[in-house]
Amino acid sequence: MKLISIIFISTILFQSFLCKDQFEIISATGQDWKGGQKQTGYGTNYEINILTKTNSGHLVFDKLWIGKKYFEISCFQKGKKMKNNTFGPGDTVTIQVNDRTVPEPLPFIDKQKVLSIENDTPDYKGEALLSYMYKEKRHYIEIEEFTRLEAQYYP
Numbered sequence: 001m002k003l004i005s006i007i008f009i010s011t012i013l014f015q016s017f018l019c020k021d022q023f024e025i026i027s028a029t030g031q032d033w034k035g036g037q038k039q040t041g042y043g044t045n046y047e048i049n050i051l052t053k054t055n056s057g058h059l060v061f062d063k064l065w066i067g068k069k070y071f072e073i074s075c076f077q078k079g080k081k082m083k084n085n086t087f088g089p090g091d092t093v094t095i096q097v098n099d100r101t102v103p104e105p106l107p108f109i110d111k112q113k114v115l116s117i118e119n120d121t122p123d124y125k126g127e128a129l130l131s132y133m134y135k136e137k138r139h140y141i142e143i144e145e146f147t148r149l150e151a152q153y154y155p
Contacts, residue, residue: 022059024051024053025048025049025141026049027048028048028146029047029149030146030148031045031148033153034151036153040102042101044098045098046066046096046098046128047094047096048095049092050092050094052089052092052093055087056088059132060085060132061075061095064130066099066127066128071099073097075087076093077091122140125142126143129143130142
């Protein structure tokens with residue numbers, strides 16, 4: 001088991017050097033929030049901004065692990081009306097995830113494809129792990145930590 005962990009961690013480190021040719025993480029932020037009504041719940045909004053060096057035909061971001069949870073993701077460009085996952089070299093794309101806890105879920109609340117599967121969580125040391133495909137090969141890059149923004153409290 002230790003050998004598998006060492007190989008996996010070595011692969012992640014190698015791939016983080018490899019990703020510099022494909023994209024650069026500009027910022028990664030986390031902002032706690034709490035709703036004013038019990039049904040609203042509370043959580044953390046995460047945002048990752050990425051400067052791409054290739055196009056979306058070669059590079060696809062698909063999962064983000066934060067702790068034991070993973071989120072199926074898509075990226076978009078701010079200011080564009082559609083989340084179409086299409087970008088080119090030099091574009092800045094954004095990934096947003098809301099880790100939301102609702103005490104009593106309302107029927108219309110979408111859990112945003114949040115999956116909690118502890119057995120399938122890869123080993124990583126940072127605060128998050130971003131999974132992506134580059135030319136149809138799986139790669140990972142660790143996000144050491146999210147810059148914490150001031151918490152928001154909604155009425």
